[in-house]
Amino acid sequence: MRYSIFSLARHALGGHRDWEPAWRDVAPKPAYDVVIIGGGGHGLSTAHYLAKEHGITSVAVLEKGYIGSGNAGRNTTIIRSNYLLPGNNPFYEWSMKLWEGLEQDLNYNTMVSQRGVLNLFHSDGERDAAARRGNAMRMHGVDAELLDTEGVRRLVPILDFDAARFPVKGGLLQRRGGTARHDAVVWGYARAASGRGVDIVQNCEVTGLIREGGRVVGVETTRGTIRARKIGMAVAGNSSRVAAMAGLRLPIESHVLQAFVSEAIKPCIPNVITFGAGHFYISQSDKGGLVFGGDIDGYNSYAQRGNLPMVETVCEGGMALLPWIGRLRVLRSWGGIMDMTMDGSPIIDRTPIEGLYINAGWCYGGFKATPASGWCFAHLIARDEPFKVAAAYRLDRFAAGHLIDERGQGPQPNLH
Amino acid sequence: MRIPCPFCGARDLSEFTYLGDADVVRPDPTAPEAEARFFEAVYLRDNPAGPHDELWYHASGCRSWLRVTRNTVTHEILGASLVRKT
Numbered sequence: 084m085r086y087s088i089f090s091l092a093r094h095a096l097g098g099h100r101d102w103e104p105a106w107r108d109v110a111p112k113p114a115y116d117v118v119i120i121g122g123g124g125h126g127l128s129t130a131h132y133l134a135k136e137h138g139i140t141s142v143a144v145l146e147k148g149y150i151g152s153g154n155a156g157r158n159t160t161i162i163r164s165n166y167l168l169p170g171n172n173p174f175y176e177w178s179m180k181l182w183e184g185l186e187q188d189l190n191y192n193t194m195v196s197q198r199g200v201l202n203l204f205h206s207d208g209e210r211d212a213a214a215r216r217g218n219a220m221r222m223h224g225v226d227a228e229l230l231d232t233e234g235v236r237r238l239v240p241i242l243d244f245d246a247a248r249f250p251v252k253g254g255l256l257q258r259r260g261g262t263a264r265h266d267a268v269v270w271g272y273a274r275a276a277s278g279r280g281v282d283i284v285q286n287c288e289v290t291g292l293i294r295e296g297g298r299v300v301g302v303e304t305t306r307g308t309i310r311a312r313k314i315g316m317a318v319a320g321n322s323s324r325v326a327a328m329a330g331l332r333l334p335i336e337s338h339v340l341q342a343f344v345s346e347a348i349k350p351c352i353p354n355v356i357t358f359g360a361g362h363f364y365i366s367q368s369d370k371g372g373l374v375f376g377g378d379i380d381g382y383n384s385y386a387q388r389g390n391l392p393m394v395e396t397v398c399e400g401g402m403a404l405l406p407w408i409g410r411l412r413v414l415r416s417w418g419g420i421m422d423m424t425m426d427g428s429p430i431i432d433r434t435p436i437e438g439l440y441i442n443a444g445w446c447y448g449g450f451k452a453t454p455a456s457g458w459c460f461a462h463l464i465a466r467d468e469p470f471k472v473a474a475a476y477r478l479d480r481f482a483a484g485h486l487i488d489e490r491g492q493g494p495q496p497n498l499h
Numbered sequence: 500m501r502i503p504c505p506f507c508g509a510r511d512l513s514e515f516t517y518l519g520d521a522d523v524v525r526p527d528p529t530a531p532e533a534e535a536r537f538f539e540a541v542y543l544r545d546n547p548a549g550p551h552d553e554l555w556y557h558a559s560g561c562r563s564w565l566r567v568t569r570n571t572v573t574h575e576i577l578g579a580s581l582v583r584k585t
Contacts, residue, residue, distance in 0.1 A: 323546035334542040336519065337571070382517040383571045385548040390500045390574070392513035425542045481542040494541050497517060 086190055105270055106277035111284045111309050115143045117464055118302060118311035120289050120325060122146025123155040124265075124450065125442055126317035127272035127283070128457025129464070131189075134279035136458070137465035142281045143311075145304060147288035151269030154320055157387070157419030158450040159342050159364065159376045161355050163200040163260035164225050167216045170475035170487035171428060172223045175448070177472045178455030179225075179259060185454060191271030193263050194369070199354035200260030201230075201238065203404070205249040209359050213255040220257070228256045241351050243406050249360040260355060262366055268453055292328045298437035299329065315440040315464050317456075320420035321385070322443035329436050334425040334481045335444055336496040338379040339418040341389040343397065345411040347371030356404075363400030372414060375401060379421060379447075381497040389418040421446055427499030428487035431459050431469065432478040440464050441478060446499055503579050506561040514559035520544055521552040521566050521582075548572050554582065 084090060084103060094102055117133060119126045122144045133139045146152075162182050164175035181188075182195050204213045210229075217227035228234075231253045236244060244251045273283055284306065291303035292314070301310035316325050326333050352367040365375040377397035380389045394416065401408050424430065424444035429452065431442050442460045445452060459473035469476075475487055481494075492498045500512040522545075526536035548571055555565045564582040569575065 321548075323544070324548055327545075332539075332543040332545065334544070336544055336546050337548075382569075383519075383546065383551055383553065384574065385572045386574050390512050392511070395513075482538050495519070497519070 105274040106283060108285055109282045111143055111145070111287060111304070111306055112282065113308070114301075114310040115282070116141035116311065117313045117315065118142075118309055119144045119315045119317055120302065121153075121317040121319075122150040122273075122283060122285065123153050123317065123319075124151070124268050124272065124453035125319065125445075125456045125460070126315075127269060127276055128453055129315060129317055129442070129460045130276040130281040130457075131272045131279070132458045132461035133465060134276055134281055137461060139465055140280035142276075143309065144276070144281060144283050145287045145289060145302070145309070146283070146285050149285050150273055150283060151266055154419040154421070154445075154449055155265055155269045155453075157342065157417055158265055159366070159374050160262045160265050160450060161200065161260070161364065161366065162195070162263050162451040163257055163355070164451075165200060165202065165216065165220055165227065165255065165257045165260065166489065167219050168487055168489055169223075171489060172220065172225065173472040174455055174459070174476070175451065176223060176225050177458070178452050181454030181458060182263060183259070185263075185268075185271070189271040189275045191267065191274060193267045193271050195263045196261045197259050198261040198366075199238075199256055199258045200357070201235070201254045201256045201354055202357045202359065203235065203242075203254040204252055204359045206252065210252055213253070217255050226257055226259050228258070230254045230256055239353060239356060241407075242356075242404060246403065249403055262355065265450060272457070289325065289328070292439070294436070299439045313438050313440065313464050315442060315460060317442040317460065319422045319443055319445045319449055322422045322441070326434075326441070329434065329439055331434060331436070333443065334494075335422045336383050337385055338381065338421050338423045338497060339384040339386060339389045340376065340379045340421050340447065341393055341397070341416055341418045342374065342376035343394075343416045344368070344375075344414050345373040345408070346414050348373070348411065358400050358404045361396075361400035361403065363397060363404065365401065365405070373408065373411065379423065379497060385420055387418050387420055389416075421449070423496035423499055425481055425494040425496060426486040426488040427490055427492065429456070429476050430478050431456065431463060431473045431476040433463070433467070434478065500574050500576070502555060502565070502567060502576055504557050504560060504563070504565060505579060505581050506563055507557065510557070510560055514557060516556045516558045518554040518556065521554045550577060
C-alpha cells in the first residue's frame with residue numbers, strides 16, 4: 084500500500100487499527116537467483132535496486148539477527164560527499180544524489196535533512212587543506228563553500244571561537260550534506276524491496292558456502308540450505324569471517340567505533356560540525372540529543388562495545404570545541420564493528436570465486452554510502468561489471484598499487 | 500581493558516599503543532615469490548573473531564613491545580609476554 088496524506092487520513096478515521104506490516108518477514112525458499120548475505124542498509128538497498136533497476140526479483144536477503152541490528156543502527160546518521168580523491172568523490176556524490184530523491188523513490192519518510200556539514204579548521208595549514216578539498220569537490224560538481232571565522236560565527240555562534248589552543252579560523256561547508264534517520268532507511272529499503280517480491284529472512288545466519296566445480300552455488304544457514312546462482316556479501320564488520328568460509332583472506336581488520344548521545348536540550352547545533360584539531364563530530368537529533376563520535380578504539384574487535392580511553396578522548400574533543408557540553412550528561416553510548424581496510428576505502432567487486440561478490444570495507448563511511456553501495460553492488464551482481472562510480476573499489480587494487488588512501492596513512496587500518 | 504605487562508603489572512589501556520597482528524613476518528626479499536609474499540604480509544590479515552595474537556607497545560610505561568593474546572569478541576586478555584627474548 085502506498086503511503087500518502089490520504090492513506091494517513093483514512094487510517095486516522097479507523098483509529099490506526101488496520102495498518103499492514105511494512106514488509107513481509109518470510110521463511111526462506113530452497114533456491115533464488117540471488118542471495119544477499121546481510122540485512123543491513125547495504126544488503127537491503129542492494130535488493131531494492133536489483134529488483135527496481137535490473138528486474139531481478141528472485142532475491143533473498145539473509146540476516147543473522149533482525150534487519151538493521153548491526154551497523155545500520157550503530158552510526159551517527161551523517162550523509163555527505165566532501166571527499167578529496169577521484170576514486171571516492173563521484174561515488175559519494177552519487178550516494179548524495181540518491182539520498183536527495185530517496186523518500187520519493189521508496190515512498191517512505193527517511194527524514195533526510197540537508198542541514199549542512201561544516202568541517203572546521205584552526206590553522207593556516209588546515210585552511211589550505213580545506214581549500215584544496217573544496218576545490219576538488221567543486222571540480223567534481225559538488226557544492227563546497229570556504230567560510231572564514233565570521234562566516235562560521237553567523238552559522239554556529241555557540242562554538243568557542245577564541246580558544247587559546249585551537250581558535251576557529253573558518254570551515255569548509257557542504258550545504259547539501261546533513262543527516263538521515265538510520266532505522267527509517269533500513270525499514271524503507273526493506274518495504275520497497277519486499278513490495279517488489281524480495282524475500283527478507285531474519286534470524287538466518289550463514290554458516291557455510293556451498294561450492295560446486297569452483298563456483299559457489301548456495302549457502303548453508305541456520306534455517307537450512309539455500310541455493311543461488313549468485314551470492315553477494317554485504318556484512319561489513321564481519322566480512323573477514325564470511326570471506327573465510329570461501330577460503331579468502333581480505334585486506335581488512337575489524338575495529339570498534341563508539342558513538343554517543345547526550346540528554347535532550349533545546350536546539351543549538353544547527354548542522355553537522357567536525358572539529359579540525361581532533362577527531363570529533365557532532366549533530367543534534369530532532370529529539371534534542373547531541374549525537375557525537377570520534378575515532379575507532381584502535382585494536383581488533385568484534386565486541387560491539389568500546390573502552391573508556393576513547394570515551395575520554397572523544398569528550399575532550401567536544402570540550403575543546405564546545406566547553407559548555409561538559410554540563411550535559413551522556414545518555415547512551417554504543418559501539419559498531421567497522422571493516423577497516425588497508426587504505427581506508429571500500430571494496431565493491433567480484434571475488435576470485437565465480438558467483439561470489441563482495442561489498443565490504445566501509446570504514447567510517449558506511450551509512451552515508453548506503454544508497455550508492457546498494458546501487459553499485461546491484462549493478463555489479465546483475466551485469467558482472469562495475470558501475471562507473473565504483474570502478475575504483477576493486478579487491479585487487481592493493482596488489483596492483485592503486486590505493487585510494489584519503490588520509491595518506493599507509494597500510495595501518497587503525498589509523499585511517 | 501587492562502593489559503598485564505610482564506614488567507609493570509596490570510596497566511590501563513591508555514598507556515599502550517596498538518600495532519596489529521603479531522604473526523606478520525617480513526618475507527625474504529630475495530625469494531622467487533617475494534612480491535606475492537610481501538603483498539600478503541603488508542595487506543592480508545586473518546582478522547579472527549576470538550583469540551588473536553597482537554603487538555602492543557607500552558608507550559607510557561616500560562616502553563617494551565608486548566605480544567598479547569586477546570579475545571577480540573570479549574576483550575578478555577589471555578596472556579602477555581615480552582617480544583624481546585632477554
